Amino acid sequence: xxxxxxxxxxxxxxxxxxxxxxxxxxxxxxxxxxxxxxxxxxxxxxxxxxxxxxxxxxxxxxxxxxxxxxxxxxxxxxxxxxxxxxxxxxxxxxxxxxxxxxxxxxxxxxxxxxxxxxxxxxxxxxxxxxxxxxxxxxxxxxxxxxxxxxxxxxxxxxxxxxxxxxxxxxxxxxxxxxxxxxxxxxxx
Amino acid sequence: xxxxxxxxxxxxxxxxxxxxxxxxxxxxxxxxxxxxxxxxxxxxxxxxxxxxxxxxxxxxxxxxxxxxxxxxxxxxxxxxxxxxxxxxxxxxxxxxxxxxxxxxxxxxxxxxxxxxxxxxxxxxxxxxxxxxxxxxxxxxxxxxxxxxxxxxxxxxxxxxxxxxxxxxxxxxxxxxxxxxxxxxxxxxxxxxxxxxxxxxxxxxxxxxxxxxxxxxxxxxxxxxxxxxxxxxxxxxxxxxxxxxxxxxxxxxxxxxxxxxxxxxxxxxxxxxxxxxxxxxxxxxxxxxxxxxxxxxxxxxxxxxxxxxxxxxxxxxxxxxxxxxxxxxxxxxxxxxxxxxxxxxxxxxxxxxxxxxxxxxxxxxxxxxx
Numbered sequence: 001x002x003x004x005x006x007x008x009x010x011x012x013x014x015x016x017x018x019x020x021x022x023x024x025x026x027x028x029x030x031x032x033x034x035x036x037x038x039x040x041x042x043x044x045x046x047x048x049x050x051x052x053x054x055x056x057x058x059x060x061x062x063x064x065x066x067x068x069x070x071x072x073x074x075x076x077x078x079x080x081x082x083x084x085x086x087x088x089x090x091x092x093x094x095x096x097x098x099x100x101x102x103x104x105x106x107x108x109x110x111x112x113x114x115x116x117x118x119x120x121x122x123x124x125x126x127x128x129x130x131x132x133x134x135x136x137x138x139x140x141x142x143x144x145x146x147x148x149x150x151x152x153x154x155x156x157x158x159x160x161x162x163x164x165x166x167x168x169x170x171x172x173x174x175x176x177x178x179x180x181x182x183x184x185x186x187x188x
Numbered sequence: 189x190x191x192x193x194x195x196x197x198x199x200x201x202x203x204x205x206x207x208x209x210x211x212x213x214x215x216x217x218x219x220x221x222x223x224x225x226x227x228x229x230x231x232x233x234x235x236x237x238x239x240x241x242x243x244x245x246x247x248x249x250x251x252x253x254x255x256x257x258x259x260x261x262x263x264x265x266x267x268x269x270x271x272x273x274x275x276x277x278x279x280x281x282x283x284x285x286x287x288x289x290x291x292x293x294x295x296x297x298x299x300x301x302x303x304x305x306x307x308x309x310x311x312x313x314x315x316x317x318x319x320x321x322x323x324x325x326x327x328x329x330x331x332x333x334x335x336x337x338x339x340x341x342x343x344x345x346x347x348x349x350x351x352x353x354x355x356x357x358x359x360x361x362x363x364x365x366x367x368x369x370x371x372x373x374x375x376x377x378x379x380x381x382x383x384x385x386x387x388x389x390x391x392x393x394x395x396x397x398x399x400x401x402x403x404x405x406x407x408x409x410x411x412x413x414x415x416x417x418x419x420x421x422x423x424x425x426x427x428x429x430x431x432x433x434x435x436x437x438x439x440x441x442x443x444x445x446x447x448x449x450x451x452x453x454x455x456x457x458x459x460x461x462x463x464x465x466x467x468x469x470x471x472x473x474x475x476x477x478x479x480x481x482x483x484x485x486x487x488x489x490x491x492x493x494x495x496x497x498x499x500x501x502x503x504x505x506x507x508x509x510x511x512x513x514x515x516x517x518x519x520x521x522x523x524x525x526x527x528x529x530x531x532x533x534x535x536x537x538x539x540x541x542x543x544x545x546x547x548x549x550x551x552x553x554x555x556x557x
Contacts, residue, residue: 032255126241129241182235
């Protein structure tokens, strides 16, 4: 392709190490490096910029999960892997929207990524479940849980933020919220 | 309720590895004794993992959104979106496919070309009628011969004319029917035949078959005496490759023997009407009989390939028969027989030629233009 992908293309090894070390810089580089490739693919296959963003971010998540579980081997080029995963995700989306899926215009080689995709779909389901459970929780429970489990705030901080008279009250509140959340999560 | 809350807190600390060694042992004891506690531990573990995963992905998405905001998507999209021109789009999308296809086409063309080169006889067909005007320019001796004939036979040959073309023909019946190539007599104003003794007779065209390149002439001259019965037959069936054949013809004023063999079952470019024979022929041989060792006519010499030596072509005998059958049968007396035993069989070549030469004629074509 005539479009230059990136002036500072990170090496595949850099990317893998960056992911393992949760490096924000590595993520930024990775993100910028291959987005144009995916954008091109989506734009040329019935998609728009937003579709490209969604597909690309999902692809990066797949890559992250794979690298984090240690199952990513540099047997193929990272570029090819990203392209194949993006392609697979987009084809599935097209099929779901019953849009035209024949005559896919390809720009790169394609790998078989079915296994990774299955794993990803399971994880994606868990994510959606958790999101739905949290959304169904209502305030202030949602914020308390998010603060505690996602933002790693201490009970002390939560107690102050929500104006509980002591941490025991806060803990009780959190416990009640957690019970409801778990119920929502496991039932759905 | 209080109890549950504390249990939950302990489970969480346990899963997060925050318990001291003693507490840990005590808790594991409790867990193994109480299946309800154990179940709670497992469930909470799954929950915490899902939560962690959720948190990770949420964080990742946040970071990616940040990274995304630094990219100028609009500019990129402009560069990368499908080009309005179908051709450019096709080219961009299928660059590698087009490259592969192109190389295949190239390869196919090259191989096709080489196959064709192998199959195709590169030369072109050259009819073997004798263009005497040409011969005159190149062969002084031959012109003299022709001139001398003209002076000798002024009574037979219009003096204002000289023969423009020459070929060979042979008798197919005792009463003066002669077969030759159509291309020898094509466009002729008048045609004469001359036998080995140098006597010319006027002939008229009797039957033409341009497709098979066969013409039948009838001697139309009072001085012509009927020939004795023909010594040769027309061969039934085809000759195989390697069969020895010979021809008699008039590339010059005297009869010339050419000897060779059938070299291919088909003529130029796979022409099934003709054989390819390996006999050196020259202009003037056209229309000559091609005979096998047993004295059967297997064909009529009608041309050669101009780029290959020894590639001569002869119309197959089958088509002579077809031409013969087109003639009213009662007009042919002592006609050539078909598929019978030839009188030349078993004779040596010199004896065969001796018997044959009275039946082979030089064709002389006069053309006023």
